[in-house]
Amino acid sequence: MSPKTKEQFEEIRHRSKETIKQTAMELFAHRGYHSTSISKIAEEAGISKGLMYNYFASKEALLGEIIMEAVHIGQYLLNQSLEASDDPYEQLEILTNNSINWIKSNEHYWKLLTSLAFQPDVQKMMLPIMKEHETAAIQKTLPIFEKMGLERPLQELMLYSATMDGVMIQYLQIGDEYPLEDMKNMILERYKRP
Amino acid sequence: MSPKTKEQFEEIRHRSKETIKQTAMELFAHRGYHSTSISKIAEEAGISKGLMYNYFASKEALLGEIIMEAVHIGQYLLNQSLEASDDPYEQLEILTNNSINWIKSNEHYWKLLTSLAFQPDVQKMMLPIMKEHETAAIQKTLPIFEKMGLERPLQELMLYSATMDGVMIQYLQIGDEYPLEDMKNMILERYKRP
Amino acid sequence: MSPKTKEQFEEIRHRSKETIKQTAMELFAHRGYHSTSISKIAEEAGISKGLMYNYFASKEALLGEIIMEAVHIGQYLLNQSLEASDDPYEQLEILTNNSINWIKSNEHYWKLLTSLAFQPDVQKMMLPIMKEHETAAIQKTLPIFEKMGLERPLQELMLYSATMDGVMIQYLQIGDEYPLEDMKNMILERYKRP
Amino acid sequence: MSPKTKEQFEEIRHRSKETIKQTAMELFAHRGYHSTSISKIAEEAGISKGLMYNYFASKEALLGEIIMEAVHIGQYLLNQSLEASDDPYEQLEILTNNSINWIKSNEHYWKLLTSLAFQPDVQKMMLPIMKEHETAAIQKTLPIFEKMGLERPLQELMLYSATMDGVMIQYLQIGDEYPLEDMKNMILERYKRP
């Protein structure tokens, strides 16, 4: 008889949103953003098409929230790595380890993000967010290479970042056969304390 | 007025196909595969929608031919680099230079290819081709690193390849501000004749 | 803390219904019946969507009640005008004045009613009510023109009514720039005591 | 074997567009703009839903073209009436006759236009067109009342126009039982040569 409390509604909303986001993320990652229909998401999430729109204003908005979540995780990961130590060599090792571990256990996210990063029509929406995030990431990461006393720290950072990107991308393409650990060790070999 | 010979017809057909492929490629690269309609391609190429289907069985087939072309160019590039010298250090330098130059002057192709490579729905179609090509490329490139006398030539090749991929991808994302030459030099620095 | 009496419940219920009706009426008038969603009405009225259905069986029923209210006001207006005098010239003057004043101070109602009156899909529902009301109105108004001793009182009534409708409609379309008073005076000029 | 000529395509296009416009106009008039779905129009016109969009960019664009057509007819009617004579009394008589005859034989158009004129959401689109047309109509019609030597020609024009609107609207509501001819004669009675 008594109506549901605000907290109950809050709880329901939260759970539904998370379910939808999770389902959508996996589908987007597996089949591509454009090739995943709202119908499919709803079906897979076990809800009605209409309910989607109770939680997300549009397919694009849903994607937006998923991306934001990934960006925030990325930021958290970076911050955590930097805070774990003051020594640049350790920082880089931790950052590299964290990144690779995170990728390994969250392939979905990265499959999705890379697929989006290269789709021109989606880029328009992601680009501002990504650019901002990237700038912040560079500013935070650059000190590592500066403290290492390298000659051209920015270039070193860029090469490190390109290599990490390349490795991750190839891992995503190839799968578990990819010698991720070997690659990681070879990368870290380069930035060893002299 | 003279009736066209079979060769002339072939020639016309070939040129039309090239025009369409070129147009489609640019549109795909600029706007994304899914966001580019057959109508738009036909319009841009100055032909009718119907004629498109005279040349290509489907939108997917058109995409397929574009991809194949890129793959062949990649193979040609690799072969050329390898044939230019017997010395592994020179070979790698030439290969690296060729790759980077080719990317710089054919951004369209690579934007498209990378965008496709990460779209799961397109991957299904590309993957067999790409896998085969990749295997062939590894077989051809591996000797370079072997001849260099490196400890683990395959891993070195994979890291080289990942780094090149990462650099190219970042260049495509960032554009002319990206220090492509710097990156190239830093990469080659690593594989210097001892 | 005293339990509410039946009358108090009735009173609360009545006030809630009035609030909803008023809100709905303004939204319908401003944005159109089809373009106004139940959600919007509920939100604007500060209640839940579900509660709406506690008061009104459907969107159509809500509309129906709004229309009925307007019809009743029209009837009241007409009766009041007729009762104010026995002299037909005075009666017509009062009726004309009342009508115009009422329109001026209740634009919402009339905007809505005219918009509805011309929407074929709504007409089906309104028509019986309107027809009945119209017949009653004619029966009540006709004596005015008969008492004036005009040759063809019914036709005179119809022309009067058409003119009033036209004036009101143009006023609703044009707004305060419309010379409503001038029009009124010109109309009354025609039905002056000889 | 030979492909269709440009003229043939032109002809087909023209016929299809007209069919769609005609069908849509009748449906809009009978059932209301919002209550008429593209599906229904296509079905009634005997074509596929998709074809609609080959000819009209959207439902709204289709409506727009129908409205423009009506506006042009109105302008033509007015011009023709004015050109038929120099005598204002004759001009008004011809205009009145023309208007009423046109309404009688084109109920659809006027049902649609009046229904649209009062739907707030459609108004946004129609208003600029209608306003412009109205201003032009007033400028053309005003001289009639001026030449008649009436005291306040603009007001007379407005009352005439309101009356005509009212008569037409009531005719549309009531149908053939409405004494259209009587009304017309009574109106013209007022503007008789002294």
Add this chain to the structure above:
DNA sequence: GATGAATGAGGATTCATTCAT
């Protein structure tokens, strides 16, 4: 009385593809 989550039918629109000429 009261809430808002959930439904699902229906609507506008897009687009790869076919086909008569």
Add this chain to the structure above:
DNA sequence: AATGAATGAATCCTCATTCAT
């Protein structure tokens, strides 16, 4: 070879209405 009209399935999205609490 060439055209573009025509199709219809699929897509995103809206919204009146129901219902468990």
